[in-house]
Every structure is written in structure tokens, then in C-alpha cells.
Amino acid sequence: xxxxxxxxxxxxxxxxxxxxxQRALDAPRDVWAVFLQARRRDPxxxxxxVHAPDAEMALVLAKEGYTRRDPCVNLWVVRADQIHATTAxxxxxxxxxxDKSYRFGGSYRQQQKVYRxxxxxxxxxxxx
Amino acid sequence: MPASSMPVPPMPExxxxxxxxxxxxxxxxxxxxxxxxxxxxxxxENYRFEALRLINMHANSEIMGALPEREWIPRAPTLARKxxxxxxxxxxxxxxxxxxxxxxxxxxxxxxxxxxxxEGRGRFHNVFHYPAETWADVAxxxxxxxxxxMQTQGALRSCSYAPYSRVLKRICYEEDFHIQLGLDVWxxxxxxxxxxxAMLQDALRRWWTPIIxxxxxxxxxxxxxxxxxxxxxxxxxxxxxxxxxxxxFVPIILEYGLDVPDTGLRWxxxxxxYVYTEPDWEELKRVGxxxxxKSAERLALRQKFQRQHAWVREAISHGAAA
Numbered sequence: 352x353x354x355x356x357x358x359x360x361x362x363x364x365x366x367x368x369x370x371x372x373q374r375a376l377d378a379p380r381d382v383w384a385v386f387l388q389a390r391r392r393d394p395x396x397x398x399x400x401v402h403a404p405d406a407e408m409a410l411v412l413a414k415e416g417y418t419r420r421d422p423c424v425n426l427w428v429v430r431a432d433q434i435h436a437t438t439a440x441x442x443x444x445x446x447x448x449x450d451k452s453y454r455f456g457g458s459y460r461q462q463q464k465v466y467r468x469x470x471x472x473x474x475x476x477x478x479x
Numbered sequence: 480m481p482a483s484s485m486p487v488p489p490m491p492e493x494x495x496x497x498x499x500x501x502x503x504x505x506x507x508x509x510x511x512x513x514x515x516x517x518x519x520x521x522x523x524e525n526y527r528f529e530a531l532r533l534i535n536m537h538a539n540s541e542i543m544g545a546l547p548e549r550e551w552i553p554r555a556p557t558l559a560r561k562x563x564x565x566x567x568x569x570x571x572x573x574x575x576x577x578x579x580x581x582x583x584x585x586x587x588x589x590x591x592x593x594x595x596x597x598e599g600r601g602r603f604h605n606v607f608h609y610p611a612e613t614w615a616d617v618a619x620x621x622x623x624x625x626x627x628x629m630q631t632q633g634a635l636r637s638c639s640y641a642p643y644s645r646v647l648k649r650i651c652y653e654e655d656f657h658i659q660l661g662l663d664v665w666x667x668x669x670x671x672x673x674x675x676x677a678m679l680q681d682a683l684r685r686w687w688t689p690i691i692x693x694x695x696x697x698x699x700x701x702x703x704x705x706x707x708x709x710x711x712x713x714x715x716x717x718x719x720x721x722x723x724x725x726x727x728f729v730p731i732i733l734e735y736g737l738d739v740p741d742t743g744l745r746w747x748x749x750x751x752x753y754v755y756t757e758p759d760w761e762e763l764k765r766v767g768x769x770x771x772x773k774s775a776e777r778l779a780l781r782q783k784f785q786r787q788h789a790w791v792r793e794a795i796s797h798g799a800a801a
Contacts, residue, residue: 376519379588382580399646400580402589404796416573419566439520 372441378431383409385417386427395427403428498523510710515641518584529712530640531585537632538578539596540604545571546777547611548620556614563660564617570653577646584642597781599769604628606689608771615668615675615682621661623686626728627693629654630720639711662731669735680737687740691755692763694721725753 381402386395398417403409409428418426437444452458503523509516516522522530545568552568555561579589595601606624611617629651636647668679695717698704707713715723725744732739743756765771769778 379583382583399577399649401576402580408795416576419569419573439517 371438372444373435373437376431376434376436380430380432382431383413383428384431384434385409385413386429387413387417387423388425388427389422391424395425400431401428498525507709510639515639515644517641518581525706526710526712527585529707529710530643531582531587533712534578534582534585534640534643535587535592536602536604538575538582538592539601540607541571541575541578542593542596543603543607543777543781544624545575546780547607547609547773548617550611551614551617554614555617560664567621567657567660570657574646574650574653577650581640581642581646597778597785599774599778602767602769605692605763605766605771606686607777608766608769608774609686609689610773612685613678613682614664615678616686618661618664618668618679619682619686621657622665622731623683623690623728624693625654625657625661627690627724629658630724630727631694634714634720637711637714665731666735669737676737683732683737684740688758688762689766690724691721691741691758692760692766694718694724696760696763722752725755726751729753 378400379402381404382400383403383406384400385398387398388395401409401412401416403412406428410426413426413428417423502521506516506521506523506526516526548564548571549568552561552564555564579592582592583589592601596603606620606627611620632647632654633651636644636651638644638647665679668675697718698716704713704716708716729739729744741756743754745754746752747754766774769775
């Protein structure tokens with residue numbers, strides 16, 4: 352994807368969708384998105400949908416459909432048409448415009464090299 | 480992007496004459512580069528049609544595929560087997576629900592697809608049109624039928640329609656459990672009394688042809704096949720998948736000293752493939768048009784339950800209205 356083409360919110364990216372960078376999902380009214388939390392320490396993760404007339408039924412069906420064997424401590428359901436999402440055509444806005452290596456720990460390893468050479472110096476073979 | 484909670488594109492009023500050539504070229508390039516298409520994105524009408532046909536048929540097969548094994552839940556030999564079989568059947572119905580939702584993102588409502596299926600106008604895999612006569616049939620279905628399906632579905636995990644490939648990941652994970660469970664039933668019978676071994680051998684004999692049929696006729700070199708492969712709605716050819724299946728599953732039969740029902744089966748070392756007796760492909764076509772030995776009976780059963788459970792659907796939606 353072309354570097355530097357980064358639509359700001361409100362901008363219209365040139366995209367396959369042709370128009371918008373965000374929109375509400377237009378799923379049928381009876382479709383609910385299911386979010387599952389496997390353990391308390393984990394976030395809720397989108398796992399799929401169920402068809403249901405109301406939230407209570409959606410939770411019942413989500414339990415049957417998505418928690419048959421793997422761990423779950425909590426379920427969320429939300430009407431899929433209430434979810435707003437960035438469009439596929441706007442994916443390029445996630446492409447970094449510049450080198451982002453300064454945001455990663457791996458870019459700052461000089462001190463480790465210092466330690467390693469210090470260790471080598473102080474553990475010369477003839478001393479062993 | 481969330482798997483299947485994506486826009487349902489409206490059914491086109493009339494078939495559009497031609498896809499915009501510029502968009503079509505961009506689409507083709509994306510897929511060739513290994514990219515996947517998500518629900519709600521632009522796609523050629525013909526791609527939508529083929530993807531929908533594939534996924535709709537897969538969904539139908541999960542629902543109808545639950546029925547032969549379901550017949551054995553009340554007659555399972557032990558409580559442990561009964562619980563495992565119930566879990567397996569429940570998984571299959573769950574797969575059907577996941578898949579109908581994915582198909583829905585391609586432009587048909589779930590109700591429409593389910594109605595078409597139970598009225599006998601839909602298609603489902605050939606293997607689910609056959610009877611499950613004995614408990615040994617359960618072993619054959621779980622090991623060989625699910626094993627065959629696993630080859631196809633495993634390959635399709637890298638297909639170009641992202642929502643389908645996402646649910647296939649989960650489906651294959653559960654199918655693997657079905658095969659392990661089946662191998663346990665298979666082993667118990669294969670290590671059992673002469674009568675149990677004979678029962679297993681007989682079930683294998685009855686299922687062999689439908690299983691060879693399962694992968695379809697060897698693909699003709701045709702513009703259609705080439706397009707399906709180029710669009711990655713097909714990842715491996717029918718024959719490639721059949722050979723992959725034979726390489727993995729023929730040894731299981733031989734290890735237990737059972738006979739492969741095809742006396743013409745030979746391993747060609749130099750080509751790393753099996754030759755097998757050409758099955759009657761007319762039978763596959765007939766069965767595929769819902770003309771198999773159990774097609775009518777299972778569809779009638781499905782219709783009966785649809786009527787019998789109408790009150791449940793009604794009660795649920797009344798609660799919502801209140």
C-alpha cells in the first residue's frame with residue numbers, strides 16, 4: 352500500500368468501498384455479535400454471531416454455540432448492526448507513515464551489548 | 480473485521496450485465512497476491528454466486544450430516560459413548576449455524592436457505608444420503624467421512640473468503656475431536672470379537688464407494704475449474720484431496736488387518752499416489768440430486784421436526800415482542 356496515504360478521521364480514503372472510512376455494520380436485525388472472555392485476566396474477544404429475537408435468547412444461544420468445551424467466564428452479546436467499524440477500504444490508515452521502530456524495546460539494546468562484552472572480558476578462558 | 484457480523488448485500492434485482500473491468504482486475508490481483516476478501520467488500524457477481532453455493536452446500540451438509548449419527552444416540556453401547564456421540568452431533572449442528580451465518584453475508588437469508596433444504600430443493604454431501612445400519616457405521620462415519628471432510632475443509636482454510644476461512648478454523652478444530660473419537664470406536668471394534676470385526680469390515684465395505692465419491696469426479700480442465708482455483712474458492716483439485724485422504728487413511732485399515740474394499744487399490748511408489756477402481760459416477764450424480772437411499776426419509780424427518788418445533792420458534796419471538 353502506498354506509504355504516506357493516511358486518511359485522517361473525516362477524510363475519505365480512495366478505496367474499493369469507494370466512499371467511507373467507517374460505518375455501522377449492516378447485518379440483519381436478528382443477528383447478535385458474541386464476545387467471549389475465556390479467563391478473568393483476558394479481554395472479551397469476538398467469536399462469532401447468533402440469530403436471536405432478544406438479548407436473553409442471544410446469550411442462551413451464545414452459551415450453547417460458543418462455550419461447549421473451551422473455557423469461558425463471561426459472555427457479551429450486542430446487536431451486530433450497532434457495531435461501528437472501519438471499512439476494509441480504509442485499512443491503509445493503519446499503515447505506519449514513518450519508521451515506528453522507536454516504539455519498540457528491541458530498538459534499544461545497546462546496554463545488553465555492553466553487558467555481554469563486559470561478561471566476556473571478565474570470563475576470559477585462561478582464567479577458568 | 481468481525482467475522483460474520485458484516486453487511487448483507489442486497490440481492491441484485493437483475494443480474495448485472497458485466498462487472499466493472501477495472502474493479503474486476505483489482506479484485507483478481509488482490510486474490511493472486513494472497514489477500515482475502517471480507518464480507519461487505521466489493522466482489523464480482525460470479526464470485527459471490529460461487530462462494531454462496533459452496534458455503535450454502537457446506538451448511539446444509541452439516542445439518543443433514545447430524546442425522547445418520549443421531550439415529551445411534553439412543554442405541555449407543557455405553558453411557559460414555561452416548562455422551563461423546565451427543566457432543567459430536569451437537570458440534571455438527573453448531574457448524575451448520577456458523578456456516579449459514581457466513582452464507583448470509585453473501586446475500587441470502589438463513590430462513591430462505593433452511594426452507595430450501597428441508598423442502599428438498601437444496602443440495603448436501605453425498606455421504607449423508609446413506610443409511611447407518613450398525614454401530615460400526617458410526618465408527619466409519621467418524622473416522623472416514625469426517626476424515627474426508629477434513630481434507631477439503633482443511634485446504635479451504637486458506638480460501639479467499641475471509642469469513643469462511645475464520646469459521647473453518649474452528650470447525651476443523653472440532654472435526655479433529657470427531658476423528659479421535661471415531662478412532663477410539665474403530666479400535667474397540669477392530670480389537671474386539673470376530674463378530675465385531677466382521678461388523679466393522681461390512682460397514683467399511685458399504686461406505687467405501689460413497690467415500691471415494693465424496694471428493695467428486697476428477698476435475699476436468701475447464702475454464703470454470705481454473706477460475707475457482709484462481710479465486711481460491713477451491714484450493715486443491717478433487718483428485719489431490721482424494722489422494723491426500725487415501726495416503727492418510729488406507730494405512731489405518733491395513734494396520735488393523737482389515738481389507739480395503741477395493742481389490743484394485745494399488746500404491747504407486749514412483750508417483751506417490753494410489754490407483755483405485757473407477758467408481759460409478761452416475762450414482763454420485765443421482766445421490767447428489769437427493770436420490771440416495773435415505774434422502775427422502777431424512778428430509779421427511781427434518782420437515783417433521785421443523786413443524787413440531789414451530790411452537791418453540793413462536794414462543795421465543797413472542798417473548799421478544801412483549
